[in-house]
Amino acid sequence: MIELLDIRKAFNQNRPNEYWALHGIDLAIEAGKVTAFRGPSGSGKTTLLTIVGCLSRPTSGRVRFKGEDISALPERFLTDIRRQSFGFVFQQFNLIKGLSALENVILPAFPTGRPRAELVARAGELFARLQLAHRAQARVEWLSGGEQQRVAIARALINDPEVIIADEPTANLDTALSMEFMAILEGFTAAGKTVLLTSHDPLVVESSAVHRVVGMRDGRLIGD
Amino acid sequence: MSPWLEKQFHLIDFTLASLARRKTRNLGLLVVYTLLVFVLASLTLYSNALRSEAKHVLAGSPEVILQRMVAGRHDLIPPGYLDKIGRIRGVQKKEGRLWGYYYDPVLNANYTFMARPASEVADGMIMVGEALARERGLAKNNTISFRSYSGKLFTFEVAAVLSPDSELLSADLVLLSEDDFRRFFEYPDGHYTDIALSVANPQEVRNVAAKLTAALPDSRPILREEVQRTYQSVFDWREGILLTVLAGAILAFAILAWEKASGLSAEEKREIGILKAIGWETGDVIRMKVWEGLLISLTAFLGGFLAAYVHVFHFGAAVFAPVLKGWSVLYPKFALVPAVDGLQVATLFFFTVFPYTAAILVPIWRAAITDPDAVMR
Amino acid sequence: MLFQPAIIALLLAAGLAVLMLLLATPFALQVIRRWDMASGSELQLILERRTYLFSTLVSFVLVVQLGALLLFVFNADRLAAMFVGAMCAVGTLNVNEWGFPALIAQMLVFFLAAAWLAINHVDTQARDYPLVRIKYGLLIVLLPFLAASFWLQFRYFSGLKANVITSCCGSMFSTEAESIAGDLSALPPLPAIWLFYSAMAVTTLLALWHWRRRGAVSGGLLALLSAAGFVVAMTGVLSFVSLYIYEHPHHHCPFCILKPEYDYRGYALYLPLFAATAAGLGAGAIQPFARVASLRAIVPRVSARLAALTAAGFLLFTVVATGFVLASNLILIEH
Secondary structure, three states: OEEEEEEEEEEOOOOOOOEEEEEEEEEEEOOOOEEEEEOOOOOOHHHHHHHHOOOOOOOEEEEEEOOEEOOOOOHHHHHHHHHHHEEEEOOOOOOOOOOEHHHHHHHHHHHHOOOHHHHHHHHHHHHHHOOOHHHOOOEHHHOOHHHHHHHHHHHHHOOOOOEEEEEOOOOOOOHHHHHHHHHHHHHHHHOOOEEEEEOOOHHHHOOOOOOEEEEEEOOEEEOO | OOHHHHHHHHHHHHHHHHHHHOHHHHHHHHHHHHHHHHHHHHHHHHHHHHHHHHHHHHHOOOOEEEEEEEOOEEEOEOOOHHHHHOOOOOEEEEEEEOEEEEEEOOOOEEEEEEEEOOOOOOOOEEEEOHHHHHHHOOOOOOEEEEEOOOOOEEEEEEEEEOOOOOHHHHOOEEEEEHHHHHHHHOOOOOOEOEEEEEEOOHHHHHHHHHHHHHHOOOEEEEEHHHHHHHHHHHHHHHHHHHHHHHHHHHHHHHHHHHHHHHOOOHHHHHHHHHHHHOOOOHHHHHHHHHHHHHHHHHHHHHHHHHHHHHHHHHOOOOOOHHHHOOOOOOOOOOOOOOOOOHHHHHHHHHHHHHHHHHHHHHHHHHHHOOOHHHHHO | OOOOHHHHHHHHHHHHHHHHHHHHHHHHHHHHHHOOOOOOOHHHHHHHHHHHHHHHHHHHHHHHHHHHHHHHHHHHHHHHHHOOOOOOHHHHHOOOOOHHHHHHHHHHHHHHHHHHHHHHHHHHHOOOOOOHHHHHHHHHHHHHHHHHHHHHHHHHHHOOOOOOOOOOHHHHOOOOOOOHHHHHHHOOHHHHHHHHHHHHHHHHHHHHHHHHHOOHHHHHHHHHHHHHHHHHHHHHHHHHHHHHHHOOOOOOOOOHHHOHHHOOHHHHHHHHHHHHHHHHHHHHHOHHHOOOHHHOOHHHHHHHHHHHHHHHHHHHHHHHHHHHHHHOOOOOOOO
């Protein structure tokens, strides 16, 4: 589904503090599976996820998504692909304070111009599935950590993407909530979605829900 | 509904919510913006009202006024002068007028004394303008004395107070009979102040003026349209000068808008980062921010303009009157007839919304190009 | 006579537009020299992001120019009181030789900016931004036009001296005047009406044809016909529509219909006309790129939409004009 060919990524290019976060990554990611990237912080796993998730472009190398080369696409079209095909669950949840859970969930669909009624109905389904229906109108800063994460998950699903990307999803959760998250994750696989996540939480990477673990260090892959 | 329209509604929704969330931050800018519109709108509304007032005044005045010149100075019309004009084609009516100024030491103000035919004002009676009546506490049937320039005291009875339709015209006016006028000012018999001619067809005014100059080389015809032009340019010029002075304020405001728009709080930057990460495009963020600017602009414009309207037409433009009006002391209070003009509103809109929008474009763009992956770092 | 609020506003708008494009020029040159779509270097990312700024700026300039065009005519009309012989905008514009050139430059800038935005729009739809260099070259080409418009306006306004005796619409658009304007107005009503309606019909039909068929040839033709349609439409306004609005058989003037005395009816005529012409020119401006690989699907789609807008605009204009004629009490043609 996603193929990476000799991916390199530099920050602060041509400046004294130039820094290469990725040094030539070759990787193929299968559809419908859960792939976890494991590695210490600074190993480049988050940078790799941003490239896979069309959040940024590699400095060099090729990215193929469903057979199409997207490595040289301008941001405008990367955003289109990202909006349709990827859903993100961030480590800090990154919800917008002051808005209700419902408003937060439908935000990613605003640029599509789908009617509001349709969005609210879709969000309602997601809330029901994630047992959040009673909190839909609550402001996100009043929600507990677990609830916030479920709002973030609902937001990732509003545009019905094929791929879910989660960056350190359990870093801010206790064991019980982490287990709950893994259960939701299995639901995704059952629904045929591809999941990519980074983690160094043994609970995640050793879970049976994860099909493949990719190790990383210093911007390079280390054996599966 | 088309997706495009639906999307604009979503963007406006989000903008309204985010404006509401940052009330205090936006309030400051909104207040300054509204104040700027208020000042500029008061200025334009006021000068426009004066302009239409002047137009109103002139509408009732004769098309041509003939003055006699002696050594380049305005002089009295000698007897027989009226007849010398003879018949000129197009002139409907010609009459000698008598008027002058009187300085009243009580109010430190100048009044205009004007003679009317005996059929309108009887000897010993006067009619006075509203402002004058107010200042001197006069009402119908009161008597008032004026000491003439020759030192004699004259007493008049007030026959009527002139209606305040257009106060600018009649505020300082005193109407009295011709005989009284001549006695009061010791005006030589048979002489007049000037001659008024009515010309029905505006196309002929210039021809009439040319004929007058030919017939009476020592005279100067003053055309109403020329006076009108002078008024307009004087008011326009004053307004323009004030605007130029206020350009500093507009510039300061634009800088403030720029500052406000570029000094995004960490929270706002984070929000834009989130929006971009979850699928908003740079163009979407720009559009959202442009909507925000438009909403602020329109609110400030409407608010400022309405406040200015009330200020000018209900409170007599208390703040700006001294600068723009500034001639006689007799106008402490005169209600302007509400007059709003499309060009003024359009110009005002240009002067306020345009600099604001121009100032926020680059900061908006800067905010919108936040890296979408910023939130993951 | 520069100290007039509306004049200051106009000069400010024109000057700022020039300044904006001037400041953008170095970046445009950089885009032309350094653009490399295949590269993922940070420079390329920066350049791509700057393109957003440019399209926003040019859109802004376009909106401002349209506003300025209206304000310019509005203001000229108002200033007429200041000049002997002037009764509407025509007189004011005739006060010196810069008046009409300034107006025409203003319209030209508006149409050019519209064409640029059409090209920009198709370019940003294609995944490889194939027209980036051309677009930014054209942006630099746009600059002298803006500068010329600013200069003409400045010359015009600084040369405005009250008391200049000027000629008015009565003499300029009178049927005896030996000028293009006079010739256009001198068209006898019946042929003028024929010409007007056939031109509007042909332009609208071609726009509809292009809307359905989307061919490059009809697109180019649409631009030509829109421009011609604009001229014929103005001729129609001069030679008979204005007469019906004024209900006066000899008052040919394209400006007086903007006055409040005539209920601002001119705006209802000119807004659809300008929109239609701009859309038609835009549809033509993108045709040369119809064969670029990545634009093959996009150009026909966009130009079809523009053609629909052109058809709607000309149709609306014709309907509004016809409405004014039918509602009028003037009888030009005996039945």
